[in-house]
Every structure is written in C-alpha cells, then in structure tokens.
Amino acid sequence: MRIGLVCPYSFDVPGGVQYHVRDLAENLIERGHVVSVLAPAEDDTPVPPYVEAAGRAVPVKYNGSVARLTFGPVSAARVHRWLADGDFDVVHIHEPVTPSLSLLALWLATGPIVATFHTATVRSRAMQLAQPMLRPSLEKITARIAVSEDARRTLVEHLGGDAVVIPNGVRVAAFAGASPRAAWQGTDPAPTFAFVGRLDEPRKGLQVLLDAVPSVLERCPGARFLVLGPGEADDQVAALGPHAAAVELLGPLDDAAKAALLRSVTAYVAPHTGNESFGIVLVEAMSAGAPVVASDLAAFRRVLGEGEYGLLVPPGDPRALAAGLVEVVANPHRRAVMAARASRAVGRYDWSRVTGQVLEVYQTVCVL
Amino acid sequence: MIEELWLLLAVLLVLGWYLTYTASRLDRLHAKVTAARTALDVQLLRRHMAAIEAGRHLDPASALLVTDAASRAMAAAEHDEESRGPERDPLDVPDYLEPLESEVSRALTMAFPAGRDTLDAAPADPFVDPFAEDARRQLVQACTRVQLARRFHNDAVAQAQRVRDKRVVRWAHLAGHAPVPQMVDFDDELPPGLSEG
Numbered sequence: 001m002r003i004g005l006v007c008p009y010s011f012d013v014p015g016g017v018q019y020h021v022r023d024l025a026e027n028l029i030e031r032g033h034v035v036s037v038l039a040p041a042e043d044d045t046p047v048p049p050y051v052e053a054a055g056r057a058v059p060v061k062y063n064g065s066v067a068r069l070t071f072g073p074v075s076a077a078r079v080h081r082w083l084a085d086g087d088f089d090v091v092h093i094h095e096p097v098t099p100s101l102s103l104l105a106l107w108l109a110t111g112p113i114v115a116t117f118h119t120a121t122v123r124s125r126a127m128q129l130a131q132p133m134l135r136p137s138l139e140k141i142t143a144r145i146a147v148s149e150d151a152r153r154t155l156v157e158h159l160g161g162d163a164v165v166i167p168n169g170v171r172v173a174a175f176a177g178a179s180p181r182a183a184w185q186g187t188d189p190a191p192t193f194a195f196v197g198r199l200d201e202p203r204k205g206l207q208v209l210l211d212a213v214p215s216v217l218e219r220c221p222g223a224r225f226l227v228l229g230p231g232e233a234d235d236q237v238a239a240l241g242p243h244a245a246a247v248e249l250l251g252p253l254d255d256a257a258k259a260a261l262l263r264s265v266t267a268y269v270a271p272h273t274g275n276e277s278f279g280i281v282l283v284e285a286m287s288a289g290a291p292v293v294a295s296d297l298a299a300f301r302r303v304l305g306e307g308e309y310g311l312l313v314p315p316g317d318p319r320a321l322a323a324g325l326v327e328v329v330a331n332p333h334r335r336a337v338m339a340a341r342a343s344r345a346v347g348r349y350d351w352s353r354v355t356g357q358v359l360e361v362y363q364t365v366c367v368l
Numbered sequence: 369m370i371e372e373l374w375l376l377l378a379v380l381l382v383l384g385w386y387l388t389y390t391a392s393r394l395d396r397l398h399a400k401v402t403a404a405r406t407a408l409d410v411q412l413l414r415r416h417m418a419a420i421e422a423g424r425h426l427d428p429a430s431a432l433l434v435t436d437a438a439s440r441a442m443a444a445a446e447h448d449e450e451s452r453g454p455e456r457d458p459l460d461v462p463d464y465l466e467p468l469e470s471e472v473s474r475a476l477t478m479a480f481p482a483g484r485d486t487l488d489a490a491p492a493d494p495f496v497d498p499f500a501e502d503a504r505r506q507l508v509q510a511c512t513r514v515q516l517a518r519r520f521h522n523d524a525v526a527q528a529q530r531v532r533d534k535r536v537v538r539w540a541h542l543a544g545h546a547p548v549p550q551m552v553d554f555d556d557e558l559p560p561g562l563s564e565g
Contacts, residue, residue: 136393139527142400143520160530161523164516360509364516367407 004088007039008100010057027355040070069100112365116145142365151277169354175287178259186266190222194265199231205271211318219326262288270294286342291335309342391542397528401549404521411517416442418510425500430479437475441468470555480561525549
C-alpha cells in the first residue's frame with residue numbers, strides 16, 4: 001500500500017505523537033509498504049529518509065503545553081504538493097484538530113482518510129467555538145482511531161460519532177532486552193526510582209515527586225531519584241536543600257538509555273497530575289520489568305489493569321506517593337508479582353500487534 | 369429604496385450560497401454513508417464465507433451450527449438483492465440483517481469459547497489439517513473487519529443524521545427524497561476463543 005502519514009508536531013523535539021508516528025512508519029516499511037511522513041522540520045534538519053519536511057515549526061501554546069506547530073500558506077502549498085506527489089491509497093492523519101499540518105492535510109486530502117486522536121483533553125473552549133468551522137473537515141474522515149478508551153470518550157463527547165480503540169505501540173523487546181547499568185541499579189539499602197518526562201510541564205508531576213523526596217529519604221535514607229527528560233529543574237531540586245543530593249538530573253537521553261534506566265531501577269514513578277490519555281512510558285516500564293508506581297488517573301488505571309500490574313496512588317499527593325514508593329521498596333514479593341503480571345500484559349501494546357490492527361483499518365477503508 | 373433592494377439581493381445571495389453549500393455537504397455525507405455501507409456488506413459476505421470455511425475444521429455439532437447461521441445470513445442477503453433488483457436503496461437496512469448477523473456472531477461465540485482453540489481439537493484425529501490455521505486466520509480477520517466496518521458506518525450515519533436534523537435542511541428539503549440513513553446494530557463481538565493469542 002501507499003501510505004501517507006501526517007504528524008502535526010516537529011520531529012526536532014521529542015514527544016509521544018512524534019515517536020508514535022516514527023515507529024508506525026518504520027513498522028509499516030518493515031512490512032513492505034511505501035510510507036511517507038509529512039512533519040514540520042526545517043529544511044536543513046537531518047530527518048529519516050521517509051520524512052518530508054514541511055517547513056519551520058513555531059512554538060505555540062496549545063492545549064496547556066507548548067507545541068511546535070507549522071501553519072500558513074507556504075505550509076498549505078507543501079501539503080498540497082506532498083499529497084499530489086504521494087498518490088496515497090490512504091492518508092493517515094494524527095491529531096487532526098491541532099492547528100497545524102494535520103488540519104491542513106485534512107482540509108486538502110481526498111480519498112480514504114484515517115485519523116488518530118491522541119489526546120483526552122477536557123472540554124476545550126477553542127474546540128467548542130471552532131466546531132462549526134471544523135465539522136465539515138472532520139466529516140471527511142473515513143475512519144477514526146482513538147489511542148485509549150479515554151481518548152475515545154473525549155472524542156465521542158466533543159465530536160459525536162464513534163471511533164475504534166487501537167493503543168499506542170511500544171517496542172516491547174527493545175525494553176525487555178536492554179542491559180541494566182550498574183550506576184542506576186537499585187539495591188536493598190539504596191533503591192533507585194526513575195522519573196521520565198518533560199521537567200517543565202507541571203502535569204508531568206515532577207514537583208509532586210520532589211515534594212515526596214524528604215519523606216521517602218526518612219524511611220529509605222539511601223534512595224536515589226533519577227530524572228530523565230528535557231527542561232530545566234535545577235532550582236526546584238536546589239530547593240530541597242540537604243535532600244537535593246538524592247536527585248540526579250540525567251537530562252534528555254536517547255531511547256537506548258531510557259530502556260537501560262527502566263531496566264535498572266527499583267521502580268518507575270509516574271506522578272502525573274492529569275490530562276493524560278494513555279501513558280506510553282508506563283507500558284515501556286512494564287516492558288522493561290520495572291515495577292510501576294503511578295497516579296490514579298483513568299488512563300493509567302486502565303493500562304495498569306485496575307492496579308493489578310502496578311501500584312496506584314492518589315494524584316498530586318506527595319505523602320501518598322512517598323508511602324507508595326516506600327511500600328514497593330519494603331515489599332519485594334509484591335514488586336515481583338506486579339512486574340511479572342505486567343510483562344505478560346504488555347503484549348497487546350507491542351508494535352507487531354498494533355501495526356497489524358492499524359493495517360486492518362487501512363484495508364477496511366480501502367475496500368472500495 | 370435602492371439600498372433596501374441591494375440589501376435584499378445580498379441576503380438572497382448569501383442564503384443561496386449557504387443552501388448550495390449545505391446541500392453539497394449533505395450530498396458528500398450521503399456518499400460517505402453509501403461507501404461505508406458497501407464496505408460493511410463486503411465484510412459481512414467475507415465473514416459468511418470465512419465462517420463456512422472454518423466450519424469444515426470444527427467438530428460436527430459446532431460446524432452445523434456455524435454453517436447454518438452463516439449460510440442463512442448469506443442466502444437472505446442474496447435473496448434481498450435479487451428480489452428488489454437495482455432500484456433497491458443501498459442505504460436501506462433490511463429487517464433480516466441485524467438478527468441474522470447477531471445469530472452468526474452467537475454461533476461463532478459458541479463454537480470458539482474462551483480458553484481453548486477448537487479448530488482441530490479432536491485429540492484422536494490422526495491427520496493434521498494444514499488448512500485449519502489459514503481458516504482461523506481468515507475468520508479472525510473477517511470478524512475484525514466486520515467490527516471496524518460497522519463502527520465506521522455508524523460513525524458516518526451519525527454525522528449524516530446530524531446534518532439532516534438541521535432546520536434549514538428540513539425546511540428547504542435539501543435532502544430531497546433520500547431516506548434518513550440508519551445505523552446498523554448487531555452483536556459483532558469477537559468470539560472469545562479467537563480474540564486470544
């Protein structure tokens with residue numbers, strides 16, 4: 001098949017949607033399909049060979065975080081040319097209601113269109129107001145995919161209609177087979193905890209974890225907190241005073257290092273405060289065999305099998321989070337049971353399964 | 369006086385544009401529902417054939433049950449097409465469709481219960497049927513695509529119905545004599561024995 005994928009966010013900056021589009025493209029190419037990805041990127045930025053750069057991305061505040069987006073007449077012309085040159089059997093647009101390439105592609109594309117909705121945003125005023133303008137474009141979508149039950153519910157509430165749920169994919173084997181690094185490995189008196197995510201985005205919950213550090217150190221004096229992700233947090237860490245030494249900022253590391261980190265630590269912590277639709281890092285940690293301690297958000301609860309595959313703690317509550325971390329350290333048996341169940345449950349998120357499901361959707365819309 | 373006439377003309381022009389725009393949007397939605405419905409019919413036919421093929425590898429009781437449900441649904445669809453001919457409205461949901469397709473899903477659920485794979489389950493059977501695995505794959509795929517096609521169809525219907533409900537569409541008779549598209553509702557759960565693994 002000839003498949004055109006559209007990613008609204010810039011490949012220069014790491015992010016969930018970008019990784020998803022990249023991995024989907026690579027898995028489709030592996031299966032012998034012809035794939036082109038249209039994404040924002042400067043003309044001189046190195047991109048994988050299957051990516052078509054659609055021009056510079058401008059940082060814009062949208063949906064509570066800063067996103068790098070591309071829009072305007074020049075981009076519209078590029079989208080038009082990409083569609084004409086590609087001659088695709090199916091165009092698969094990600095996050096179609098972002099004011100970026102996706103919306104332009106939706107507006108210009110003809111033929112079967114598949115759209116994946118990644119967010120589970122609560123009632124956005126802009127979306128509400130722009131509905132009458134967006135609706136005719138959205139009616140062009142032949143098949144809608146939501147990445148989780150929560151994303152699907154948001155979609156149904158805001159836009160009506162229905163969608164099929166296909167989860168985000170994870171390279172399970174890459175995480176399960178990564179080698180641990182001694183420097184990050186937790187021991188009995190000195191457990192290690194991993195945080196993964198943007199440091200400057202409050203909803204990722206780094207501050208909640210930092211607030212929990214003193215109470216964890218009280219019970220486990222040797223504990224270390226390994227923080228992976230882009231952004232600045234030196235001031236927040238310094239504010240911990242004598243406890244600051246227990247927190248190590250690793251900066252933004254590559255996928256291999258992330259896998260090694262998750263393979264090494266005593267537990268992975270997801271202290272998010274809300275607005276999450278899936279929780280891909282949870283699945284990555286589960287694949288790597290790391291016990292998960294996560295905020296009790298609807299999306300996380302579902303990924304963790306109602307708490308069977310990980311420990312759920314009340315969101316935004318540092319005391320409860322600290323208690324959860326101490327509990328996981330103190331109870332190696334429980335930790336092992338959770339991790340073992342989790343590693344069996346992740347099979348449904350593996351790219352081999354997910355790519356197959358996405359292809360079924362393509363085949364269904366291309367039947368005519 | 370002249371100004372009022374100009375104003376009237378402008379209002380009429382805008383109204384005319386709006387009516388044409390809405391009519392073509394509705395037309396697109398009707399075309400989308402028709403395409404989705406055709407896709408669903410294709411997938412249903414594939415499921416009938418896959419179920420009958422899988423029946424050849426099942427125990428005789430399950431085989432009879434599955435083959436009966438699938439062939440009855442297939443015969444009804446054929447009869448419907450022949451008896452009503454080309455003037456049959458493609459959007460019409462015939463009465464037989466929902467109960468007979470639910471029946472097919474139920475028969476498959478009974479033939480493929482949770483926990484084990486019934487294809488070639490007979491332990492005494494000395495020969496291993498190389499086609500059983502292929503039949504199973506075809507059936508899983510057909511069932512999955514029926515699910516997808518039905519959901520995409522109903523999604524399109526919901527959008528068409530929303531536009532059909534607009535006051536301007538009803539007052540100006542923009543839909544002409546086209547019937548209001550209807551959802552297709554039947555049990556399309558994947559049989560538990562097929563959704564595993």
